[in-house]
Amino acid sequence: xLKIAAQMYRWIKLPMRCGAAFPVWPVLxxxxxxxxxxxxxxxxxxxxxxxxxxxxxxxxxxxxxxxxIRTISFRQTYAGILGxxxxxxxxxxxxxxxxxxxxxxxxxxxxxxxxxxARFGYEVDLAPPSxxxxxxxxxxxxxxxxxxxxxxxxxxxxxxASSSKAQLTIEPPPGWSVRGNLSSDGSTxxxxxxxxxxxxxxxxxxxxxxxxxxxxxSVLLSGxxxxxxxxxLKSTTRILKExxxxxxxxxxxxxxxxxxxxxxxxxxxxxTSETRxxxxxxxxxxxxxxxRVLARLEVVLSHELFHLWVPNSLKLPGAYDWxxxxxxxxxxxxxxxxxxxxxxDGYLETLAHVADSYGAAGSDxxxxxxxxxxxxxxxxxxxxxQGMLVAFLYDLTLRKQTGCEASLEDVYxxxxxxxxxxxxxxNEIIIKLLTEPDDLKTFARDYLxxxxxxxxxxxxxxxxxxxxxxxxxxxxxPAANLTQAQRKLLGCLGYKK
Numbered sequence: 244x245l246k247i248a249a250q251m252y253r254w255i256k257l258p259m260r261c262g263a264a265f266p267v268w269p270v271l272x273x274x275x276x277x278x279x280x281x282x283x284x285x286x287x288x289x290x291x292x293x294x295x296x297x298x299x300x301x302x303x304x305x306x307x308x309x310x311x312i313r314t315i316s317f318r319q320t321y322a323g324i325l326g327x328x329x330x331x332x333x334x335x336x337x338x339x340x341x342x343x344x345x346x347x348x349x350x351x352x353x354x355x356x357x358x359x360x361a362r363f364g365y366e367v368d369l370a371p372p373s374x375x376x377x378x379x380x381x382x383x384x385x386x387x388x389x390x391x392x393x394x395x396x397x398x399x400x401x402x403x404a405s406s407s408k409a410q411l412t413i414e415p416p417p418g419w420s421v422r423g424n425l426s427s428d429g430s431t432x433x434x435x436x437x438x439x440x441x442x443x444x445x446x447x448x449x450x451x452x453x454x455x456x457x458x459x460x461s462v463l464l465s466g467x468x469x470x471x472x473x474x475x476l477k478s479t480t481r482i483l484k485e486x487x488x489x490x491x492x493x494x495x496x497x498x499x500x501x502x503x504x505x506x507x508x509x510x511x512x513x514x515t516s517e518t519r520x521x522x523x524x525x526x527x528x529x530x531x532x533x534x535r536v537l538a539r540l541e542v543v544l545s546h547e548l549f550h551l552w553v554p555n556s557l558k559l560p561g562a563y564d565w566x567x568x569x570x571x572x573x574x575x576x577x578x579x580x581x582x583x584x585x586x587x588d589g590y591l592e593t594l595a596h597v598a599d600s601y602g603a604a605g606s607d608x609x610x611x612x613x614x615x616x617x618x619x620x621x622x623x624x625x626x627x628x629q630g631m632l633v634a635f636l637y638d639l640t641l642r643k644q645t646g647c648e649a650s651l652e653d654v655y656x657x658x659x660x661x662x663x664x665x666x667x668x669x670n671e672i673i674i675k676l677l678t679e680p681d682d683l684k685t686f687a688r689d690y691l692x693x694x695x696x697x698x699x700x701x702x703x704x705x706x707x708x709x710x711x712x713x714x715x716x717x718x719x720x721p722a723a724n725l726t727q728a729q730r731k732l733l734g735c736l737g738y739k740k
Contacts (some may be wrong), residue, residue: 266477285407286310288397288437294444300369300384304396311339311359312402316354318395322380323519326396327353330368336360367396375506379517379524388445388503390466390524394438409434413442420448422463424499424522443501451476455483459497465505468541469533475502478541482548485578488551489652494660496521498551502703504529511539518550531668537659541584546575557658559669562590565691566673569630573638575649576631580737587737591708591719594635598699601628611691612670632697633690637677639706644682647735678709707733 280295290306320326336344336356340648344356371383380394394613397409415421421443423432434440445465451472452461460483462476479500487493499522502568502668505513509528515524525543529536554567576593579585585593604624609632614625638651656678667675675685689695703710703719707729711718721740 246665248398285405285716286312286401288409289404289411290397290409291412291414292391292396294384294416294419295366297384297386297389297416298417300370302367302384302391302396303364304367305364306362306397308361311358314353314355314400315398316348316349316400317397320400321353321395322377324372324377324381325393326351327381327566332366332368335363337362337727346486351512371506375509375513375526376515376692377501378506379515379526384444388443390501390503391432391444393440393442394519397437400454400634407435409437409440411440413444415444415526419444419446422448422450422501424497424501424520439522441463441499441501441519441522441524443503444632445503449637453480455480455498457493458495458498462500462502463496465521468502468504468529468536469531470537474533474537475500475540478537479544481552481582482541482545482578483551486549486552487581489574489578489655490659491656492536492552492556494521495558498548499523500525502527502540508547508694509553511536514543515540516543516547516559518547518555520555521550521551523643528713534593542579542580544579544584545584546572549575553655553658554669557669559672560666561670562615563669564626565611565630568626569611569628569632569649570632570634571626574655577638577652587721587739590737594632595717595719596676597628597631597712598719600624601632601697602699604628610694630696632699636690636697637683637686639702639736640683640686641680642735643706643728644680648679648732650735677709684732 245662246250274731285626287309288306290304293303293305295301295303305310315334317328317331318324321327331352334346334354335352336346337360338358339361340345344360346354346356349355367382369384369389371385372381378390380392383389383397384487391413393409393411397406398407401518412430413432421442421444423440424442425432425434427433432440443465444461449464449468449472451511452459454460455477459479462472462479464472464475467474477632487642501524502521503524503526505515505526505528510531511528513631514526517522517732518524523544527536527540529541549571550567554563554570555569576585576590580587586737601624609625609627611629614629628720634651641653642650659674674691678684678687691698700710701719704722707722707725709721709722711720721738722729725733
């Protein structure tokens, strides 16, 4: 089951803790991969990956299966990126006596041999994607570094069955280092979930670890950065501890952050990221001051690291993207505010810019539930922007109805209770929890289940928030004459005046 993130287009200025301001909410890529498959006829793959050349970028994969097969296929698309199977070249299959077999190309990334085989090899063209924003989602290699993502390098299907495990050895270029998001037995890595395995290859890797609760947290920086691995680790662990507090759920696997420079000597307004399994891959522009790079890094990580919990640790069935993306963006914004990465003015400014973009998109023809089903065709903007605004309205409503005794934050621990899962779909489980309070029984019907444009003007004024429109972006500010109830509500959101 594939779950991947899309784009949210918006620029705003959020103040740093030191008071300086700069744009930190650009194109948001929060991508993740969750894999599930039947193991009834699963294969175990033993493979060796050797770097043939970095210019042109090319690797050789030599593999052996525990059971002979005749057909093999590789992933063709991912996260809207097409033609992945076309990178697989020069595939050879070998019979039991070691002789080369005749193979046929059935389609891009699909091959069939005339006889059954268990040993095979192939080469992969790993030229970096033409769009740097895609470089967190697929494998690539350049003369200094590269990412190997097993989801697009190892075969996906063998005679129609999937592989459940793999044993892997990687041979980097001389003088390079290799680090993965799993432990190794000497030079061999054991992959219990090959689709979540990620490896960083680089001429220089700076690594730092720290224990957080029951897991080890590792940050791995490729090359030289204006910020140190100690600073990156400190910010990462602060965010992880905050989400441990929010969810009251300890992660089961060690967490990894792979930090790689964004292409072209860019600044930190350029970045792309993805979360797979227990690892976050982040390509970030580093051409700026240490404070600016670190501040952007913290805002990005507050979103991506929450995916280690939602949805990766939930593993609920169904398309509930509206929640694990739209609501996650909002909860990350709350985390930014709580940890001091942004101010309350920055919190409102972010929401106002998202509302502007949402309003400019025109009338909605899909509900949030339907948009989640069609996110990679027509509805990415709805999932992100409308989903974030609905999360904000839910949080406001729940805080108001309970006198600030409850908030959206209180939903997350309930999601991780064993009794909350069962056989129901992710949508059913989450909606049931969201609508438990008496005053929110119709929330799902009003905001999730039917297409409807949100009328923010009337809603915000009732909560003491004023919208000011002019020639520039809309501004949201607290009303000049707040009632006692409005002041209390905005105060529990973080307003301090």
